Amino acid sequence: MATTPDTTGLIDTPDLQLKWNEAPWDSVLFGFPVLQINQIEVRGPTAEADFSAFEACREQVQAGLVSCRLSHECLKESILLETRAFRFIEMVYHPEISQLQTIDLGIPLELTVSRANDIDLPVVQEIAGHAFHNERFHVDPRLDHAIGDKRYQNWATSSFKHPSQELYCVRDSQRVLAFFVTEMLADGTCYWHLNAVAPDAQGKGYGALAWRAMMHHARDTGAQRISTCIAARNHRVLNLYARLGFRFSPPEMTFHWFKEGQVD
Structure with a gap:
C-alpha cells in the first residue's frame, strides 16, 4: 500500500534548525499542498546545504507554495x-492594548455588537470578499486577487461554527457595518483574528466607532487585553490602533516561495 508523503518535518543540525508543517486550509484553497515554515535558525556556514533536505521534502509532497514569517x-x-x-512579501505588526479593565474607553457608543447569526453570514462573506487589499495574498503580484478574496471569505465562514473562535457583527441599527473574528485566550487576551469594515462604510468614520465598540465588548466579557495582527501596508488602520492607545511589538517579515508555473 502506497504511503502519503509527510508534510511535517524537522531539520536539526549544528548549522540549521528548521521546522515546517502543512497549512491545510490553504492547501484546499489552492488545490495543492501549501507548507509553512514555523521555525528557522541559521547556526553556521553550511545552513544552505542543510536546507536542501527541506527542499527535497517539498518536492516529494509536490508543494506549490511555502510561507515563512520571521522576526x-x-x-x-x-x-x-x-x-x-x-x-519578501510583507511586514506585519502586532498591536496590543493591556489593562483593559482599568483604562478609560470613553462612553459606550450607539453601535451594537452581537454574535453573527445565519442571516448575517452572507453579509459577512460579502464584506470579507471585498474589504481586504493589503494582506500577503492580495499584494503578492504572482497571485490572482480572487484567491485572496476567497481565502478571507473561507476564514470568516469557518469562524461561524468554530469551537473556540467567535464571529461578531457591529451594527448601526440593523445594518452590519463590520465583522470581527475573536478568540478569548487562557491568559485573558481577546485575540482579534480577522476584522473588516464593509467597503461602502469605509472612509466615513465608522472604523474608529466599530473598533471602540469591540474594545468595550472585550472588556465587558472579561478580557484583560486585546491583541491582533496587521499588515504594515494597512497604514490607515495602523494609525487607528495608535490613536486608540495600542502599542506595537517588533514587526515580522513574511516570505513566499512558489513553484515555478504552479500559480498563474
Missing part, C-alpha cells in the same frame, strides 16, 4: 530564504 531582526535567516528563491 524583523532575523537577517541571516531572511538572507538564506532569499538565496533559496523565497521572496
Whole structure:
C-alpha cells in the first residue's frame, strides 16, 4: 500500500534548525499542498546545504507554495530564504492594548455588537470578499486577487461554527457595518483574528466607532487585553490602533516561495 508523503518535518543540525508543517486550509484553497515554515535558525556556514533536505521534502509532497514569517531582526535567516528563491512579501505588526479593565474607553457608543447569526453570514462573506487589499495574498503580484478574496471569505465562514473562535457583527441599527473574528485566550487576551469594515462604510468614520465598540465588548466579557495582527501596508488602520492607545511589538517579515508555473 502506497504511503502519503509527510508534510511535517524537522531539520536539526549544528548549522540549521528548521521546522515546517502543512497549512491545510490553504492547501484546499489552492488545490495543492501549501507548507509553512514555523521555525528557522541559521547556526553556521553550511545552513544552505542543510536546507536542501527541506527542499527535497517539498518536492516529494509536490508543494506549490511555502510561507515563512520571521522576526524583523532575523537577517541571516531572511538572507538564506532569499538565496533559496523565497521572496519578501510583507511586514506585519502586532498591536496590543493591556489593562483593559482599568483604562478609560470613553462612553459606550450607539453601535451594537452581537454574535453573527445565519442571516448575517452572507453579509459577512460579502464584506470579507471585498474589504481586504493589503494582506500577503492580495499584494503578492504572482497571485490572482480572487484567491485572496476567497481565502478571507473561507476564514470568516469557518469562524461561524468554530469551537473556540467567535464571529461578531457591529451594527448601526440593523445594518452590519463590520465583522470581527475573536478568540478569548487562557491568559485573558481577546485575540482579534480577522476584522473588516464593509467597503461602502469605509472612509466615513465608522472604523474608529466599530473598533471602540469591540474594545468595550472585550472588556465587558472579561478580557484583560486585546491583541491582533496587521499588515504594515494597512497604514490607515495602523494609525487607528495608535490613536486608540495600542502599542506595537517588533514587526515580522513574511516570505513566499512558489513553484515555478504552479500559480498563474
